[in-house]
Amino acid sequence: MKAAFFVLILTLVFVIVSLSFSQASFANNSWNNYHWARTSNPFTLKLGDNLSGTWDPYLVTTSSDWSQSTVLDTTIVSGTQNPRRCRPTSGRVEVCSYRYGNNGWLGMAQIWISGSHITKGVMKVNDTYFNTAKYNTSSWRNIVMCQEVGHTLGLDHQDENFTNPNLGTCMDYTDNPSGPLSNEHPNQHDYDMLGSIYAHLDGFTSVQSGTQQFPFGRSLAALVKEIDFESRSEWGKELRNNGRVALFERDFGGNNKVFTFVIWAHE
Numbered sequence: 001m002k003a004a005f006f007v008l009i010l011t012l013v014f015v016i017v018s019l020s021f022s023q024a025s026f027a028n029n030s031w032n033n034y035h036w037a038r039t040s041n042p043f044t045l046k047l048g049d050n051l052s053g054t055w056d057p058y059l060v061t062t063s064s065d066w067s068q069s070t071v072l073d074t075t076i077v078s079g080t081q082n083p084r085r086c087r088p089t090s091g092r093v094e095v096c097s098y099r100y101g102n103n104g105w106l107g108m109a110q111i112w113i114s115g116s117h118i119t120k121g122v123m124k125v126n127d128t129y130f131n132t133a134k135y136n137t138s139s140w141r142n143i144v145m146c147q148e149v150g151h152t153l154g155l156d157h158q159d160e161n162f163t164n165p166n167l168g169t170c171m172d173y174t175d176n177p178s179g180p181l182s183n184e185h186p187n188q189h190d191y192d193m194l195g196s197i198y199a200h201l202d203g204f205t206s207v208q209s210g211t212q213q214f215p216f217g218r219s220l221a222a223l224v225k226e227i228d229f230e231s232r233s234e235w236g237k238e239l240r241n242n243g244r245v246a247l248f249e250r251d252f253g254g255n256n257k258v259f260t261f262v263i264w265a266h267e
Contacts, residue, residue: 028193029155029157029171030155030156030196030197031111031155033154033197034113034118034154035118035154036072036118036206037204037205037206038205039203039204039205040201041070041198041201042072043071043073044072045072045073045074045093045153045207046075046077047059047063047075047093047095047149048077048079048080048092048093048094048095049077049079050079050086050096050097051125058141058142059095060076063075065170065186066150066186068186069195070195071197072153072194072198077092079096080094081096086098086124087122088110088120088121089208090119090208091119091120091208091209092120092121093123095122095124095149097124098124098126098127099128100124100126102128103126103128103230104265105126105262106125106129106130106135106144106263106264106265107123107145108124108126108148108230108260109122109147109151109152109261110123110259110260110261111151111154112257112258113257113259114255114256115255117206118154124148124230125144125145126265129265132267134267135265137178139178139184142170142185143170143177143183144263146184146185146186147171148263150170154194154197155194155197156171157173158172158189158190159172160173160242161173161242162174166180166181166182167189168183169187169189169190170183170186170190171186175266229250229258235248235258236248236250236251243264244263245262245263245264247259248262
């Protein structure tokens, strides 16, 4: 009897400790504390709409979701890019959709970094896969749009194990975005994390408020402009890749980098 009771106690302790480690591992989903420089909160980040009409309602939902944060708002503006090329614009995020081909990625987010500050961002959704039966659903469109914009704000995933139960956030990777729980929108933890990332203020801004430009590594601007960041060969060093999501770093020196987050398609 005593032995059985002792085994029960050990089992309970193991479960509690395991849960504690699991929760702690997702307690911080900041993307290395990269953030947009700004002099006040809440600040407004422009999302350039370079999307097909099919995607527009999902961008509206995502913009509304992230604007519930207490430290930032997002606003949708006219895009400036050819969606096929989808080049970044200083001080804002360009959002693009196109049939990018059977290149393996479903969605992509890229941020340009100078020091610890985001200077511009791009996110893309690949209609080659979203036009297939598996991905042509509102739940998949919502989670990818929400997650990739979340990356451009400075957030990482809360969880990258697609077989785990859904956490109820678009920053949780899953094979079943509709749930239960639904992973189509941010959760309170995401908003809390943004509050932590943007708790301090900067002495300057990297967010576009008019026509000002924030060159990415002034001496590197011409070189960077010629790089095809759609190509995996240009993404640089692979930092992590579990076959479902991946992160790459292209380091240009002088604290100038481009990070690429990728969601791989699985048919």
